[in-house]
Amino acid sequence: MITLDLLCARFTRLRLEDLEGWITEGHVRPEREAGALVFTEIDVERVRLILELREEMAVNEEALPVVLSLLDQLYALRRRLRAMGVEPDP
Amino acid sequence: MAEDPYKTLGVARDAKPEAIKAAYRKLARKHHPDLNPGKPEAETKFKAISAANDLLSDPEKRARFDRGEIDAEGQEQRPKEPPGGYRRYAEQPQGARYGQRPEAEVFEDIFADIFEQRRRAEAGPRRGSDESYRLAVPFQHAVEGATETLTLPDGRSLSVKIPPGVESGQVLRLRGQGGAGRNGGPAGDALIELNVTGSKLFRREGMDLHLELPVSVQEAVLGGPVVVPTPTGPLRVTLPAGSDAGRQIRLRGKGIAAHGGRAAGDLFLTLRIIIGQPDIKLEEFLRNWTPEHPSDPRADLEETA
Numbered sequence: 126m127i128t129l130d131l132l133c134a135r136f137t138r139l140r141l142e143d144l145e146g147w148i149t150e151g152h153v154r155p156e157r158e159a160g161a162l163v164f165t166e167i168d169v170e171r172v173r174l175i176l177e178l179r180e181e182m183a184v185n186e187e188a189l190p191v192v193l194s195l196l197d198q199l200y201a202l203r204r205r206l207r208a209m210g211v212e213p214d215p
Numbered sequence: 216m217a218e219d220p221y222k223t224l225g226v227a228r229d230a231k232p233e234a235i236k237a238a239y240r241k242l243a244r245k246h247h248p249d250l251n252p253g254k255p256e257a258e259t260k261f262k263a264i265s266a267a268n269d270l271l272s273d274p275e276k277r278a279r280f281d282r283g284e285i286d287a288e289g290q291e292q293r294p295k296e297p298p299g300g301y302r303r304y305a306e307q308p309q310g311a312r313y314g315q316r317p318e319a320e321v322f323e324d325i326f327a328d329i330f331e332q333r334r335r336a337e338a339g340p341r342r343g344s345d346e347s348y349r350l351a352v353p354f355q356h357a358v359e360g361a362t363e364t365l366t367l368p369d370g371r372s373l374s375v376k377i378p379p380g381v382e383s384g385q386v387l388r389l390r391g392q393g394g395a396g397r398n399g400g401p402a403g404d405a406l407i408e409l410n411v412t413g414s415k416l417f418r419r420e421g422m423d424l425h426l427e428l429p430v431s432v433q434e435a436v437l438g439g440p441v442v443v444p445t446p447t448g449p450l451r452v453t454l455p456a457g458s459d460a461g462r463q464i465r466l467r468g469k470g471i472a473a474h475g476g477r478a479a480g481d482l483f484l485t486l487r488i489i490i491g492q493p494d495i496k497l498e499e500f501l502r503n504w505t506p507e508h509p510s511d512p513r514a515d516l517e518e519t520a
Contacts, residue, residue, distance in 0.1 A: 154313065
């Protein structure tokens with residue numbers, strides 16, 4: 126269980142407005158518990174991925190949803206393959 | 216052995232920083248492991264280009280590499296944050312958290328209140344931190360009080376008023392002299408721990424001072440003026456005639472200076488008779504001497520024994 130404080134501490138380059146925007150857009154999907162935001166490891170890695178897409182690969186805010194949507198479809202397919210007993214390439 | 220970073224990024228040795236950045240971005244987009252879940256070689260490749268970029272994007276490291284001072288391998292200590300972490304989770308069933316977007320727009324700003332709260336907390340006034348320092352106080356200053364100047368690590372100098380009577384371990388708090396406050400918050404305090412040095416002459420007991428005063432046989436028997444060191448300078452004291460060893464003489468107000476509502480302490484002198492070098496005349500006199508009032512100085516001991 127990772128709190129907003131912890132997340133901000135892990136990524137010093139993360140700006141609060143950006144995170145809020147990503148959550149509003151559904152790019153990052155934390156949960157709410159007792160009036161606080163709770164992140165899981167996959168959310169943390171998702172934030173890292175978005176930061177890397179933006180800063181290292183110069184993917185801008187407009188292109189970000191396209192990239193994430195394609196990635197989500199790709200991983201959904203791979204999970205389905207696995208669920209059907211087909212091991213996708215590592 | 217790592218490959219030549221110039222080769223890894225595919226740039227010339229005299230490439231400009233912009234060209235290196237562009238080459239890195241192009242390769243990063245192509246090989247980021249999260250974008251290539253079916254290609255294990257992408258991760259290795261991405262690590263190599265990250266390391267090459269780390270080296271070549273830092274002018275100092277690049278210059279050292281060019282001069283042959285460091286090799287490409289030596290600089291491969293990048294992944295504190297290993298890339299490709301997302302893939303590990305996305306491949307697992309928990310990755311369904313980021314399955315395809317639901318039809319309805321469910322991601323409204325349902326956490327707006329939480330973010331608002333945090334923004335307010337960050338924007339609100341916050342008190343600066345307290346900072347601790349140590350200050351050595353000479354014995355003299357602890358007796359009379361003094362003003363010392365403390366130079367802080369940030370170059371500021373702080374005038375510290377030391378009241379008379381401070382003791383080792385005592386902490387002075389200077390309000391508002393610590394870390395700066397944020398967003399209009401008050402500054403923290405400077406906490407100054409005092410370390411009072413001891414004195415070779417004086418023993419301290421609270422506000423009082425004690426001094427063992429050596430006197431000659433003549434001074435003890437005949438009395439008279441002697442010069443006594445005190446923390447505030449030498450002082451002429453008249454000894455009463457017939458002073459025994461161990462006799463205490465109290466010098467009022469010559470201890471630790473008065474401060475606030477506290478009266479000054481006293482200085483106690485304890486006499487110690489010094490016989491000194493053997494003196495034939497003195498010995499001869501004492502041998503022929505009959506005391507006027509003979510008494511046994513150890514009579515009290517027998518009583519208590």
